[in-house]
Amino acid sequence: MALTIWERRESVQGATVLTLDREQRNPYRPSISCHEPCRQVKGATLRGADLSRADLSGARIEAMLLKGRKPWPANLDGAILRDADLTKASFSGAIMNYADLQGCVLSGASFIDVDLSKVKGSPADAKVTATLNRRASTRYTEPKIFVKTPLGVFPTVNWSLSGVCVSYSSEKRFTPDSRFPAKLVGDGRPPPRDAKFIVVKDDEQRGIALLKFVEMDEALSEYLDSLVP
Numbered sequence: 001m002a003l004t005i006w007e008r009r010e011s012v013q014g015a016t017v018l019t020l021d022r023e024q025r026n027p028y029r030p031s032i033s034c035h036e037p038c039r040q041v042k043g044a045t046l047r048g049a050d051l052s053r054a055d056l057s058g059a060r061i062e063a064m065l066l067k068g069r070k071p072w073p074a075n076l077d078g079a080i081l082r083d084a085d086l087t088k089a090s091f092s093g094a095i096m097n098y099a100d101l102q103g104c105v106l107s108g109a110s111f112i113d114v115d116l117s118k119v120k121g122s123p124a125d126a127k128v129t130a131t132l133n134r135r136a137s138t139r140y141t142e143p144k145i146f147v148k149t150p151l152g153v154f155p156t157v158n159w160s161l162s163g164v165c166v167s168y169s170s171e172k173r174f175t176p177d178s179r180f181p182a183k184l185v186g187d188g189r190p191p192p193r194d195a196k197f198i199v200v201k202d203d204e205q206r207g208i209a210l211l212k213f214v215e216m217d218e219a220l221s222e223y224l225d226s227l228v229p
Contacts (some may be wrong), residue, residue: 043072052082056089057105060218063093071215088225092216108225112162112216139165143227147211148183148192149174154209161224163200163212174202174209182211186227193223 043064063071074094082100088108096111097118139158147154147166151174154166164184168174178199185192197211213220 041074043074045075046079047075048078048080049076050080051084052080052100054081054084056081057085057087059086059089061089061091061094062218063215065215065217069215090218090221092221110161110221110225112213112221140227140229142229143187143189145184145186145227147195149197150180150182157208161221161228163197163210166209166211167207168202168209169207173204174199174211176200176202179214186223189227193220195220 041059041061044061046061061074061076063073066072071093074091076091076099077095077097078099079096080100081104083103084101085105086101086109087105088110090110090112091114092110092112094111094114096114096116099119101119139160141156141158145156145159145164147156147164149166151168151170151172154168157165157167159165176199180197180199182195182197183192184195195216196214198214200210200212202209
Protein backbone atom coordinates (compact mmCIF):
# COMPACT_ATOMS: atom_id res chain seq x y z
CA MET A 1 0.00 0.00 0.00
CA ALA A 2 1.48 3.36 -1.06
CA LEU A 3 1.43 6.45 1.12
CA THR A 4 1.21 9.81 -0.63
CA ILE A 5 2.88 12.74 1.12
CA TRP A 6 2.22 16.16 -0.40
CA GLU A 7 2.41 19.42 1.52
CA ARG A 8 0.90 17.98 4.68
CA ARG A 9 2.29 16.27 7.74
CA GLU A 10 2.15 12.47 7.67
CA SER A 11 3.70 9.99 10.09
CA VAL A 12 5.54 6.92 8.83
CA GLN A 13 7.52 6.24 11.99
CA GLY A 14 9.55 3.05 11.82
CA ALA A 15 8.67 2.63 8.16
CA THR A 16 10.98 1.29 5.48
CA VAL A 17 10.62 3.43 2.35
CA LEU A 18 10.72 1.75 -1.06
CA THR A 19 10.41 3.61 -4.37
CA LEU A 20 8.82 6.46 -6.23
CA ASP A 21 5.70 5.19 -7.99
CA ARG A 22 6.61 5.95 -11.60
CA GLU A 23 3.16 4.90 -12.86
CA GLN A 24 1.31 7.57 -10.93
CA ARG A 25 -0.57 10.16 -12.98
CA ASN A 26 0.90 13.19 -11.25
CA PRO A 27 4.73 12.99 -11.02
CA TYR A 28 4.79 15.90 -8.58
CA ARG A 29 2.80 13.94 -5.99
CA PRO A 30 5.23 11.10 -5.35
CA SER A 31 4.06 7.97 -3.54
CA ILE A 32 6.29 5.87 -1.33
CA SER A 33 5.83 2.32 -0.16
CA CYS A 34 6.45 1.40 3.47
CA HIS A 35 6.98 -2.34 3.56
CA GLU A 36 10.13 -3.28 1.61
CA PRO A 37 13.84 -2.26 1.67
CA CYS A 38 14.45 1.27 0.43
CA ARG A 39 15.88 2.00 -3.02
CA GLN A 40 14.96 5.29 -4.75
CA VAL A 41 12.69 8.17 -3.85
CA LYS A 42 14.07 10.74 -6.29
CA GLY A 43 12.33 14.11 -6.49
CA ALA A 44 9.95 13.21 -3.67
CA THR A 45 8.23 15.91 -1.60
CA LEU A 46 8.51 14.91 2.07
CA ARG A 47 8.00 18.32 3.64
CA GLY A 48 7.37 17.98 7.36
CA ALA A 49 7.13 14.19 7.09
CA ASP A 50 7.75 12.25 10.32
CA LEU A 51 10.36 9.66 9.34
CA SER A 52 11.75 9.21 12.84
CA ARG A 53 13.22 5.75 13.44
CA ALA A 54 12.64 4.88 9.75
CA ASP A 55 14.95 2.39 8.03
CA LEU A 56 16.35 4.52 5.18
CA SER A 57 19.58 2.56 4.77
CA GLY A 58 20.73 2.74 1.15
CA ALA A 59 17.96 5.21 0.23
CA ARG A 60 18.39 7.51 -2.77
CA ILE A 61 16.35 10.55 -1.76
CA GLU A 62 17.95 12.74 -4.40
CA ALA A 63 17.18 15.28 -7.09
CA MET A 64 15.34 13.86 -10.09
CA LEU A 65 16.40 14.97 -13.57
CA LEU A 66 13.48 16.30 -15.58
CA LYS A 67 13.28 16.85 -19.33
CA GLY A 68 16.26 18.91 -20.44
CA ARG A 69 18.22 17.51 -17.47
CA LYS A 70 16.83 20.15 -15.13
CA PRO A 71 17.07 18.85 -11.55
CA TRP A 72 13.91 18.61 -9.42
CA PRO A 73 15.20 18.30 -5.83
CA ALA A 74 13.81 15.99 -3.21
CA ASN A 75 12.23 18.20 -0.55
CA LEU A 76 12.69 17.30 3.13
CA ASP A 77 12.03 20.81 4.41
CA GLY A 78 11.21 20.43 8.12
CA ALA A 79 11.20 16.62 7.91
CA ILE A 80 11.75 14.70 11.14
CA LEU A 81 14.34 11.96 10.69
CA ARG A 82 15.25 11.64 14.36
CA ASP A 83 16.90 8.28 15.20
CA ALA A 84 16.50 7.08 11.57
CA ASP A 85 19.00 4.68 10.01
CA LEU A 86 20.65 6.63 7.16
CA THR A 87 23.48 4.14 6.56
CA LYS A 88 24.83 4.70 3.02
CA ALA A 89 21.79 6.83 2.14
CA SER A 90 22.20 9.60 -0.43
CA PHE A 91 20.46 12.97 -0.25
CA SER A 92 22.34 14.56 -3.19
CA GLY A 93 20.85 17.93 -4.11
CA ALA A 94 17.99 17.61 -1.60
CA ILE A 95 16.36 20.52 0.26
CA MET A 96 16.81 19.87 3.98
CA ASN A 97 16.02 23.22 5.62
CA TYR A 98 15.25 22.72 9.33
CA ALA A 99 15.30 18.93 9.01
CA ASP A 100 15.78 17.16 12.34
CA LEU A 101 18.64 14.64 12.12
CA GLN A 102 19.25 14.11 15.83
CA GLY A 103 20.33 10.59 16.75
CA CYS A 104 20.55 9.38 13.12
CA VAL A 105 22.94 6.61 12.05
CA LEU A 106 25.08 8.42 9.46
CA SER A 107 27.67 5.81 8.48
CA GLY A 108 28.41 6.24 4.76
CA ALA A 109 25.61 8.80 4.24
CA SER A 110 26.14 11.28 1.37
CA PHE A 111 24.92 14.90 1.38
CA ILE A 112 26.54 16.28 -1.79
CA ASP A 113 25.22 19.73 -2.81
CA VAL A 114 22.99 19.90 0.28
CA ASP A 115 22.86 23.14 2.29
CA LEU A 116 23.29 21.88 5.85
CA SER A 117 23.46 25.35 7.39
CA LYS A 118 19.73 25.30 8.17
CA VAL A 119 19.53 21.85 9.72
CA LYS A 120 17.49 22.37 12.87
CA GLY A 121 19.66 24.32 15.31
CA SER A 122 20.60 22.71 18.60
CA PRO A 123 23.86 21.40 20.09
CA ALA A 124 22.99 17.90 18.86
CA ASP A 125 22.17 19.16 15.38
CA ALA A 126 25.43 21.12 15.26
CA LYS A 127 27.26 17.86 15.91
CA VAL A 128 25.29 16.15 13.14
CA THR A 129 26.07 18.94 10.68
CA ALA A 130 29.77 18.78 11.53
CA THR A 131 29.75 15.02 10.93
CA LEU A 132 28.09 15.39 7.53
CA ASN A 133 30.33 18.22 6.38
CA ARG A 134 33.41 16.31 7.56
CA ARG A 135 32.49 13.27 5.45
CA ALA A 136 31.80 15.37 2.34
CA SER A 137 35.08 17.29 2.75
CA THR A 138 37.40 14.41 3.70
CA ARG A 139 40.06 14.27 1.01
CA TYR A 140 41.83 11.14 -0.20
CA THR A 141 45.09 10.77 -2.08
CA GLU A 142 44.56 7.08 -2.90
CA PRO A 143 43.46 5.64 -5.16
CA LYS A 144 44.34 8.26 -7.76
CA ILE A 145 41.51 9.23 -10.08
CA PHE A 146 42.16 10.15 -13.71
CA VAL A 147 39.85 12.88 -15.01
CA LYS A 148 39.28 13.34 -18.75
CA THR A 149 38.32 16.97 -19.40
CA PRO A 150 37.97 19.03 -22.60
CA LEU A 151 41.57 20.17 -22.00
CA GLY A 152 43.08 16.71 -21.50
CA VAL A 153 43.41 13.88 -18.97
CA PHE A 154 44.77 14.77 -15.54
CA PRO A 155 45.47 12.77 -12.33
CA THR A 156 44.14 13.86 -8.96
CA VAL A 157 46.33 15.29 -6.24
CA ASN A 158 43.47 14.46 -3.90
CA TRP A 159 39.70 14.00 -4.10
CA SER A 160 36.58 13.90 -1.96
CA LEU A 161 32.92 12.99 -2.36
CA SER A 162 32.23 16.58 -3.38
CA GLY A 163 35.03 17.27 -5.86
CA VAL A 164 38.59 16.72 -7.08
CA CYS A 165 41.90 18.56 -7.10
CA VAL A 166 43.76 17.69 -10.30
CA SER A 167 47.42 18.20 -11.18
CA TYR A 168 47.24 20.56 -14.14
CA SER A 169 49.89 22.48 -16.05
CA SER A 170 49.09 23.85 -19.49
CA GLU A 171 48.90 27.09 -21.43
CA LYS A 172 45.16 26.60 -21.80
CA ARG A 173 43.40 27.31 -18.52
CA PHE A 174 40.07 26.43 -16.95
CA THR A 175 37.61 29.28 -16.58
CA PRO A 176 36.33 29.73 -12.99
CA ASP A 177 32.58 28.98 -12.63
CA SER A 178 32.48 27.26 -16.03
CA ARG A 179 30.86 23.81 -16.26
CA PHE A 180 31.81 20.86 -18.42
CA PRO A 181 31.16 17.13 -18.82
CA ALA A 182 33.99 14.74 -18.04
CA LYS A 183 34.88 11.11 -17.49
CA LEU A 184 36.77 9.76 -14.51
CA VAL A 185 38.19 6.43 -13.45
CA GLY A 186 39.99 5.27 -10.34
CA ASP A 187 43.46 3.76 -10.83
CA GLY A 188 42.87 0.09 -11.56
CA ARG A 189 39.08 0.50 -11.09
CA PRO A 190 37.50 0.56 -14.59
CA PRO A 191 35.21 1.29 -16.36
CA PRO A 192 35.21 5.12 -16.56
CA ARG A 193 32.18 7.02 -15.18
CA ASP A 194 30.49 10.12 -16.53
CA ALA A 195 30.67 13.25 -14.38
CA LYS A 196 29.95 16.96 -14.54
CA PHE A 197 32.10 19.60 -12.89
CA ILE A 198 32.10 23.29 -12.12
CA VAL A 199 35.50 24.98 -11.91
CA VAL A 200 36.08 26.34 -8.41
CA LYS A 201 39.67 27.50 -8.90
CA ASP A 202 42.46 27.28 -11.49
CA ASP A 203 45.78 27.88 -9.70
CA GLU A 204 48.38 28.20 -12.44
CA GLN A 205 51.17 28.97 -9.98
CA ARG A 206 50.61 25.75 -8.00
CA GLY A 207 49.77 23.71 -11.07
CA ILE A 208 46.36 22.52 -9.81
CA ALA A 209 42.68 22.98 -10.58
CA LEU A 210 39.82 22.52 -8.11
CA LEU A 211 36.68 21.00 -9.62
CA LYS A 212 33.36 20.44 -7.84
CA PHE A 213 30.83 17.77 -8.83
CA VAL A 214 27.45 18.99 -10.08
CA GLU A 215 24.34 16.95 -10.95
CA MET A 216 25.89 13.77 -9.56
CA ASP A 217 23.88 10.70 -10.51
CA GLU A 218 23.41 7.50 -8.55
CA ALA A 219 25.98 5.51 -10.55
CA LEU A 220 28.77 8.05 -9.91
CA SER A 221 27.85 8.41 -6.23
CA GLU A 222 28.06 4.66 -5.72
CA TYR A 223 31.33 4.47 -7.66
CA LEU A 224 32.99 7.15 -5.52
CA ASP A 225 31.76 5.44 -2.36
CA SER A 226 33.42 2.23 -3.59
CA LEU A 227 36.75 4.08 -3.95
CA VAL A 228 36.82 5.41 -0.39
CA PRO A 229 39.69 3.62 1.42
